[in-house]
Amino acid sequence: MPVDAHRLSGVRSITGRLVEELLSRPGGQSRPLPIAVALGVRGSGKSALLEELRTRCEDIPHALVDFERRDWEQIQPRELLGHLAFDLGRQWRQFGRIAFPRLWLCMLVLSAPVETGDRRVALRKLRDLIAENQPLERNRDAIVDVVKLVGGVTSGNNLPGWNEATDLLLRGLSWYDRRRLMGKVKAMPTGHGNHQDFLIEIAKHAHGDEEDRAAVDAIICDAFLADLRRAYSGISGSRRTLNCLVLLDNAHTKGGQDFLRALAESRRHTPDEADPLVVVATSRTWNPDWGESWSMVTAHPGSDREIRRNPEHRTSGLDWPVPRQPAHVETDWIPGQPDNRWTPWYLLELGTLSSGDVVDIAAAHDVHPTSRLPRFLTRLTDGHPGAVQEVLQTLAVRYEPANPNTLRESLYTKVTAADGGESTLLAEMCDYLLQDFSTASRQELVTASAAVDVEMLFHKEILDLRNPMGEGPLFKQLADQLWLRADPDDPSRYVLHPWLRRLLLRKLASRSDDHPLNWEKVHTRCRDFYEKNGRVAAARYHDLALENVDAVVTHLCKPLSAPHAEFDVPTAEAWLAELDTITAAPNRLVENADPYTQVQHHVGEWEGELETTVAWLVVSLWLARDPLGDPGGTLNATIESGFHHLAQGRGRGSMLLHERAERYR
Structure with missing residues (x-):
């Protein structure tokens, strides 16, 4: 990895210490590794972090996937594994080419129009399928690798024979034990030697119910990891001195969550077989799967479990699932501590730059460290990375040190909005942060921003919430999308993210006098409510x-x-x-x-x-x-x-x- 690579402010410990620790192979051996997930609201620098990691690791086998591009939001794990294998299987200088014979054989069977109703027809079609697909992995080197692994036995066109190929598929896989397979796929053959039947069952259950499809995904993930383990073993694996890296952006989508679940499930079933795969994902929503390993957490705000436990006061007494901060990396990964202490997840929260980080970013725009501008940015944005960059780009060319009020005036200057009309920079930034909320929910959030804390969301008589499902869904969406923070003065209560609330309040202030919930009316209702309650x-x-x-x-x-x-x-x-x-x-x-x-x-x-x-x-x-x-x-x-x-x-x-x-x- 290049030692002089640029490192983003606020995440140096991730791009440096953490990634180096995860990629290392002490003694040339694989070890249990967690799936690292960087959490953060919109604009918190998650995508930029992955791009920085991709740049740093450009010389080792790696793959970068953005689940919000190329219509991959709903991609199935088995499809994604094919894309990852394609990228990781390229020729990489010192690391050579990684072959995926087991994975490609599974993918070949799944992609074929196999007749699952007639076993004899299915077997004939599968035999023809392997004979006709040349080469199996679409590259000569991988086919040669397959042939070597099966002892050179082939059946025409230098392709492995049917029995040898299926033996290869099963030989090194953790799911060779048929008894464990029974727990994964219903009605899976249990007899030994039924390799063809096993492949047919994979094809059959790949189109079954949700449980069957998830089981097939886990099996194919087993094949993927088994190929990686083989690639990093023996003489050929000795030159692969660093693990390979997979970067998954926007893994909060269904496709991202399904893949992470399949990967974690596959690793859970093979606790004694570590693999050389480092996975760093990003997400802007909370994934319920994480609660299983972060056992110190009882519930996060808005979860059904928490509302049932504490229906009287749903915003107090919560145990917030606090991910680690970038500053914790150095102490979390001290040599000598157990390698599996974070398995299967290692959660990091992005989104809050320190005042020193803001000074570093401002310096890149030729702003002097002692200038008033960095301090102003920190206070205004609460260290939100995207906001710091956006506001800085606007103010750096307009700020007049002799006239500090230009800091304020620049933000209120009219700009051309996305719809062609006029807006302000602050209004445009608010619309960007709220794009995951419906139009009705946005208006309700503008109204609710007047209150000191989000408890007001549970008082519809004050805010006139229009959501037919009640206040719960909006509160849960705020919690799941990480927009809630513990009140510094009262940790039992939760408030909106300071930067989001500041933007929402500007929209509330801009409501017309005849609006049914304008500034005067909403604050009056809130005042009377608090007065009544002492x-x-x-x-x-x-x-x-x-x-x-x-x-x-x-x-x-x-x-x-x-x-x-x-x-x-x-x-x-x-x-x-x-x-x-x-x-x-x-x-x-x-x-x-x-x-x-x-x-x-x-x-x-x-x-x-x-x-x-x-x-x-x-x-x-x-x-x-x-x-x-x-x-x-x-x-x-x-x-x-x-x-x-x-x-x-x-x-x-x-x-x-x-x-x-x-x-x-």
Whole structure:
């Protein structure tokens, strides 16, 4: 593998340490390997990761498949195995050519119009089939390999004879044991020596019910892996110093899931026969099969199992199936640990770039590391890789360091939409992320984005959900497509992915005044709901979204002005927690207005000094916490001054207010 290959930001541990570990062959031997799966929402860099791996491994046997291209979403495992064998069986420098005699014989039988109702006719047709197909693997080298394996016995045209070919097919395969075959395919011949009958049964059951078809796929996968094991054994296999690699993009499709299931099933039935195949797949949805080996997981949000277990409060108390992060690779693959500790799956979650990663990406666009732009991108996108790249390409040529507000103005500039109309970059990016949702579901998500967490999806009287199946399917789709995150302040609750929610809120803000669920109406309903249920801070959150600064200031002034009540450390902690909750409220403020001018407009007039200070602090924080509200940080001095002013004479709790002020120095 080239040592100077470019490596994507945020996944260096995958393109480096992980792939090298999986491809290695300690002592020249195969060992149990997991199927590595990179999970992530749309735009999280999954396809780019596989392309990078393909480039790094261009000199070893490899194959790259995208299940969303070439109409492969519904491809059967047996068909895919043929495509993989074709790519892996090419001539590879040091590695030579890998032959797949067992697989091709199975494929030949499956593709033939075999008469399964008459055994004698079927046998005659199969004999003719092998004699007529020259060469069996469409390359001379593989046919010679087959002939050598059967001891040179042939029957015309240098092709292996019928009995010898079927002996070859069965000899090295794990499914030679007829008793185990009985558990795979119903009514499979159990007597020894019935090789022809065995092939006929494969052809017959390949067109049976779902269980039979899955069993045949597993058998053919056995043949594929057996051919690989043979290719990496003996003298010819000694020069193959690295495993071969299969890259499966968009494996969340039916074709992808069926293939991964067949591969895992085949490996499960041969625990003592390791193969030299490394599989790295990507998926943007959760696969229920993974829950079997990630036993620490009880259920993921939205699963039927979880809803049955906890019907009263379906978004709390969940054990989220947390895949590993790229940063965990180094410690997960420490030499000396058992090689099979991740079998059969090793799940990695992509989609969150660190601030350092964003700096690296910005540097490629000639953006200085100390520039305000990388920090702005991290806050705006929550490190979503696709968003960072898309926004950076737009801002890198328009950003004016002397005028930070150009960061905001560029994103609101009208662009030509896909339908020929006008839109904004943010709106276009939102449509891209939501393309897996129906039109009705998109509108419901826009409405639901107003709420603090996704619990609101279960209150149809507030959001007027139009889904005839109820709120469950939409919640489950969000969970399965990885758009839910545990609330950092309350891990028992789940919220929308911050970047998706930010985009949805922009669409909510753009709804017209006569829309039945516009910004005002939805936030009012949410506020009243939380007020009724005693969640006062959440209610004030929506008040601030409604620009009702008076209600927020009145509420926050109570602990600061209560007579004979000490503002001690616990009180200060609780007050700051409420301040953080409330000022995280979304806004629909004027896009091109100066931040300080907007603060002046919304603060209003107050008689008391305390109320005035709190009002300035609340509104300034409200804008500053929105990446698009004050990208230049012009309000930091106002916020710092506000905290210091409130701390004067507040008792022991004032220490926490002074500490918070230092963040904005």
